[in-house]
Amino acid sequence: MPPLPTAIVELAGRQHRRGEAASRLLLQNRAFTFVEGYQLRRRIGRIDIHAELARIRPEDRGFAYEGAALAAGLADLATPRRGSWRNGPRGCDTHLGDLLAGPGAGFVHLIHVGAGWSAALLPWRVVHRRLALDPLLRWLALDGAGFARGFFGGPRWIRRLANRPDRQDPVQAVLWQGVGRSLWFVECGDGFGLSRQIERFPPGLRRELWAGVGLAASYAGGCTVRHLEQLRTLGGEDRAALAQGAVFAAEAQRTAGHIPAHTEAAVGALTGVSGHTAATWARDSYESARALGPEIESYRWWQWEIRRRFTAALG
Incomplete structure (x- = not known):
């Protein structure tokens, strides 16, 4: 496994927006912790x-x-x-299977996202075919691939992406959600910067980018109440997608055992319900999605169902 120095995720080194000092410090620390986890696994292996x-x-x-x-x-x-x-994480004689076993089960969503970062180095189809992942959550790996491309590519690469046509491809839609998450780091939580970036994309892709923003803002944090109100306004007609991302964050945190204060605040601002209610939306609709099968359409149905529940809750 190649080394991953902390310098590679320094926001300033990647020409990301400077943003407010508190937000930048927190998001930079999140990125450094990602590298710390990588280095730990690389150094000590499975033991x-x-x-x-x-x-x-x-x-x-x-x-x-x-x-x-x-x-x-x-x-x-x-x-x-x-x-x-099919044998469950404990039955997988793989490195990812070991990581998913025991305490790792609480971080099942993050582990699938992290596995997708490898698509920044290898073709997505190779990653998708070779890694033993959950039949439905494996699409989170595609989200991870989109994040890695946006984070490492930076503002210039994202502007080039905006010129690509909207192909109405469900696989591409999930990839764009990961790019949307990366925008939270690229723009260092600056709502107007995010909005300007997203407005450059075709209309059909914007809702997916906002979904990624909602997830990143709620899971990673780095925003004040004023920032959250700003996001809710800037999301406009794509507010349901923004809320769906926040719901995903609530479920990921609750699965890990605790919904922290910053996630609770973000989920409340973006969905209008508590973190536990939002996580229940995700958990209930996830079980229904699993029954539909492992294809990308089932994953997308899961997301659409959460968006529908949010819209219904608005009245």
Whole structure:
């Protein structure tokens, strides 16, 4: 596995917006924790990885698991495939299977996202075919691939992406959600900067970008009440997508055992309901989506159902 120095995720070095000092410091720390998780998994391998990750602050631990998942995914891609999700994470004789076992089960969403970062180095189809991932949550890996491309590509690459046509492809839609998440870091939580970036994209892609913004703002944090109100206004007609991203964040945090104050505040502002109510929307509709099968259309139905519930709650 290649080394991943902290310099590679420094926001200033990637020419990301400077933003407000508090937001920038927090988001930079999240990125550094991702690298810490990667380096831990790279250095100690499978042995005691959960014990080492448990030393990281709870509010940052998900990012460390995400980084560790990138390292584990690369290790699996470098070795013959030896497991299948059909046997469950404990039955997968893979590096990702080990990471998903035990305490890692609480970070199942972040681990799938982190595994998708490997698509920044390898073709997505190779990653998708080779890694033993959950049949439905595997599409979160595509979100992770979009985030990696947006984060490392930076503002210029994102502006070039905006000139691509909207192909109405569900796989591309999920990839754009990851790009939307990366915009939260690229623009350092600046709502007007985010809006300007998103307005450059074809109308059909904007709602997916806002979904990614909602997830990043709610999970990573880095925004005040004023910022959240600004986001809700800027999302405009795509507010349901923005809310859906926040719901995903609430479910990921609750699965890890606790919805922190910054996620609770963001989810409340963007959805109008509590974090636990939002997480229940995600959990209930997830079970229905699983029953539909493992294809991308089932994953998209899951997201649309959450957006429908949000719209119904608005009255």
